[in-house]
Amino acid sequence: MNLEKYLNGLSPEKRDVLLGNDTSDALHGAFTNKRVVHAGLMGDSIAGEKQQESYELALKKAADQMRQHVVYIHIPFCQTKCLYCGFYQNASKQEVEDKYVEALIAEIKAETSSRQIKDTVIDCVFLGGGTPTSLSPENAGKLLGTIKESFTLSAGCEFTLEGRIHDLVPEKIDVWLANGVNRISLGVQSFNTKLRQRIGRIDTREEVLKRLALLKSYDVTVIVDLIFGLPGQTREMWLEDVKTLAEADVDGMDLYQLNIFPGGALAKAVENGTVPPCADIAGQADMYVASRDYLLDQGVERLSLCHWRRSKRERSLYNTMAKAGADVYAFGCGAGGHFGGVVWMNHRSLADYNAVQEKGLKPIMMAGHSAATKLGMIGDxxxxxxxxxxxxYRGLMVMDHRMTELERVLSLWCSRGLMQADLGVYRLTKAGEFWYVSLSQSLVECAQVLWDEDEADMPVEEINGKTNDALDEVLAEMMPESTAESRENILKKMPVAVRMMLRKSSKDTLKTMLASMPAAMRDKMLSSLE
Ligand code: SF4
Structure with missing residues (x-):
């Protein structure tokens, strides 16, 4: 496929979305917005009636010994909802939690004797959410004990529990550590008491520091997440948070850019003046650079663009392996994983999850075939x-000759100050670092265009408009005000990877996918397409 032909066939707007803006101020304006929250490739979806069968077939295959293997467990409960969160699922309630943990344990046990999982060495376990630390000590003990007994964990297995400062009490910590947890990742988001309360966090700065010190008196790796761009947060407030964290006794830190979901609680609170505005994208870029430069000056080591470590006991294995294409065995309401050629996501609604799980089936909400193996490896x-x-770049060329054409895009980004070429490797500048998620998404989409022979000989107009009637019907139902023309425009603006996946999906699959997306995310997708 000729990438030049594809790029030249795009409308100027679509080209700017894919490749970014032609600007001399790349840090503040390389793209109009962050393109996606996480970059990724998509394969073809699997029709609803075939999903269970495809999943069971994957379980019957031997594990791919060329990959690493990780376990992800999702806990969909939080004590309170944070203002900025687009992923909140359910409020914690003891009887609901008890029932859920039973169902989750049954889901795990139903698969651990399969050919795929039995005897497969697991390199990392990650309990995410939601707030896994919110589980009662009894439920945490039952669940963690099941994980330890059911999987073959490697000697150096990283076993992470994600959660909130408020749960750091000895009666919980003792249970976690006695059952194999060796790494705790905490969403602190800010140390500033006023700012914390503004976004729905419970504890004061003093309480946060006290509880962190308590946790560090145990033998466990401690990681803290902070977010930049929160409502009313200035660059100085952000740097103060980073300095506090750099001086605190923690092993690692994740610094994340705030994502504002249109129509979500935060966007509404800003709109009606309940909270001050958040930094715009240029303000976020300045915050990113300020913290990056400060931490490098302090000699803090970077493991990735977001993740830093102060001690060697922090390895951040789960994040590294999951991003590098490890097989992910996932369990729980809203969990998603991939192995054996199948990629899937479990139901996000607790009622649907329980209903399917009670029938002894995998509670799959949507599933697809992983992108063709080699293309998947290129994307990873x-x-x-x-x-x-x-x-x-040289490595990509060696993996597949078609990737040679990516140089066209990489050179363009060099000329715009986002990258610098060096011995066949393109290194991100500071500006490129800030925009790396958008660059990743665009590059995997270009790789997918180069890969797909099917699309290769198709006129660009046809690729852009190509979809199925089912998708048009579903959009018409969701957007009764829309016209055939406006829907066609929506479809034309979809990223090529999404379009390629959606065009082969049945009406039922499309409806389930859209209905089960978090409302804020769905609204963002549809609004950004209008
Ligand atoms: S604890 Fe995490 S998942 Fe729960 S509402 Fe807050 S940010 Fe969202």
Whole structure:
């Protein structure tokens, strides 16, 4: 496929979305917005009636010994909802939690004797959410004990529990550590008491520091997440948070850019003046550079563009392996994983999850075939390398000759100050670092265009308009005000990877996919397409 022909066939707007803006101020304006929250490739979806069968077939295959293997468990409960969150699922309630943990344990046990999982060495376990630390000590003990008994964990297995400062009490910590947890990742988001309360966090700065010190008195790796761009947060407030964290006794830190979901609680609170505005994208870029430069000056080591470590006990294996294409065995309401050629996501609604799980089936909400194996590897390489700040162009060419054409895009980004070429590797500049998720998404989409022979000989107009009637019907139902023309425009603006996946999906699959997306995310997708 000729990438030049594809790019030249795009409308100027679509080209700017894909390649970014032609600007001399790349840090503040390389793209109009962050393109996606996480970059990724998509394969073809699997029709609803075939999903269970495809999943069971994957379980019957032997594990791919060329890959690493990780386990992800999702806990869909939080004590309170944070203002900025687009992923909140359910409020914690003891009887609901008890029932859920039983169902989750049954889901795990139903698969651990399969050919795929039995005897497969697991390199990392990650309990995410939601707030896994919110589980009662009894439920945490039952669940963690099941994980330890059911999987073959490697000797150095990284076993992470994600959660909130408020749960750091001895009666919980003792249970976690007695059952194999060796790494705790905490969403602090800010140390500033006023700012914390503004976004729905419970504890004061003093309480946060006290509880962190308590946790560090145990033998466990401690990681803290902070977010930049929160409502009313200035660059100085952000730097103060970073300095506090750099001086605190923690092993690692994740610094994340705030994502504002249109129509979500935060966007509404800003709109009606309940909270002050958030930094715009240029303000976020300045915050990113300020913290990056400060931490490098302090000699803090970077493991990736977002993740830093102060001690060697922090390895960040789950994040690294999952991004580099490890097989992910996933369990729980809203969990998603991939192995054996299948990629899937479990139901996000607790009622649907329980109903399917009670029938003894995998509670699948949607599923697809992983992108063609080699293309999947190329996509994984692009994403995991860019997380570390570079594109290994020579490596991509060796993997597949068609990737040679990516140079066209990489050179363009060099000329715009986002990258610098060096010995066949394209290294991100500071500006490129800030925009790395958008660059990753665009590059995997270009790789997918180069790969797909099917699309290769198709006129660009046809690729852009190509979809199925089912998708048009579903959009018409969701957007009764829309016209055939406006829907066609929506479809034309979809990223090529999404379009390629959606066009082969049945009406039922499309409806389930759209209905089960978090409302804020769905609204963002549809609004950004209008
Ligand atoms: S604890 Fe995490 S998942 Fe729960 S509402 Fe807050 S940000 Fe969202």
């Amino acid at each position: 390489k692009i994403i995991s390398d860019l997380e570390k700040g570079f594109v290994d």
